[in-house]
Amino acid sequence: MCLRSYRHRALLMLGLLLLSAAKLACAQDVHQLYFNAYYHEVADTAKAVYRRDYQIQGDQAQVQDFYYPSGKPYSNPYTIAAAKVAMFTPILNQGTLVLWHENGRKKMQSEFRKGRPDGTWRTWHTNGQLATSITYREGEAVGVGTRWYINGQQESQLPFRNGLANGRWQQWYPDGSLKAEMEMVDDKPTLVRRWDEQGRLTAELSINANGRQSGVVLLWHANGAKAVEIIYRDGEMVDATMWDEAGNKLAE
Numbered sequence: 001m002c003l004r005s006y007r008h009r010a011l012l013m014l015g016l017l018l019l020s021a022a023k024l025a026c027a028q029d030v031h032q033l034y035f036n037a038y039y040h041e042v043a044d045t046a047k048a049v050y051r052r053d054y055q056i057q058g059d060q061a062q063v064q065d066f067y068y069p070s071g072k073p074y075s076n077p078y079t080i081a082a083a084k085v086a087m088f089t090p091i092l093n094q095g096t097l098v099l100w101h102e103n104g105r106k107k108m109q110s111e112f113r114k115g116r117p118d119g120t121w122r123t124w125h126t127n128g129q130l131a132t133s134i135t136y137r138e139g140e141a142v143g144v145g146t147r148w149y150i151n152g153q154q155e156s157q158l159p160f161r162n163g164l165a166n167g168r169w170q171q172w173y174p175d176g177s178l179k180a181e182m183e184m185v186d187d188k189p190t191l192v193r194r195w196d197e198q199g200r201l202t203a204e205l206s207i208n209a210n211g212r213q214s215g216v217v218l219l220w221h222a223n224g225a226k227a228v229e230i231i232y233r234d235g236e237m238v239d240a241t242m243w244d245e246a247g248n249k250l251a252e
């Protein structure tokens with residue numbers, strides 16, 4: 001009976017030793033990299049803003065990123081190719097990447113499929129307000145991409161087709177008044193309009209296939225009177241007129 005008890009205790013101790021050794025080996029396999037505010041790897045931790053913990057498993061790396069020196073999570077754990085472990089911005093082969101602000105609020109959620117963006121990507125401001133939303137299909141942007149100010153007011157929207165900007169891009173001031181709009185064809189602007197915060201037109205320009213602008217640029221006095229009018233044709237300024245605050249023409 002004593003011999004059996006001794007053997008049992010010996011096996012238990014051996015198991016604990018093996019478990020401790022395995023944990024130690026795993027701990028020793030965890031490597032660290034440090035990155036600065038520009039997402040460049042740095043050797044001097046005094047310049048570091050982020051810390052990356054990773055373990056190599058074959059040609060893959062198990063990774064999690066943290067704020068440095070606070071140690072608060074910057075990302076959820078994720079898997080990337082081991083060869084890309086020193087690249088700060090991860091590109092997943094498959095799955096969801098979640099990033100966090102240092103205050104614990106969600107910063108970004110992005111979906112990947114076959115190494116490409118796929119699904120709706122979202123980012124959030126530090127107060128938790130949605131900041132951006134854009135949908136990808138097999139790596140190409142589709143639908144309407146939208147941005148919001150930190151106060152929740154819509155900042156801009158841009159329609160996409162086949163991964164390229166196509167349609168009317170619009171931008172608003174924080175109070176909701178229209179700031180600018182552009183007509184886009186395959187990522188190229190063909191018409192631009194801009195307004196100041198008082199709602200006055202400041203530019204209306206068409207853009208040809210060679211990138212040359214035709215149209216008008218306007219400046220205004222504080223009292224609302226027109227100050228400057230510049231006319232462009234095929235990329236060249238062809239006329240310019242100035243007025244004083246009383247509306248008197250100064251130069252042409």
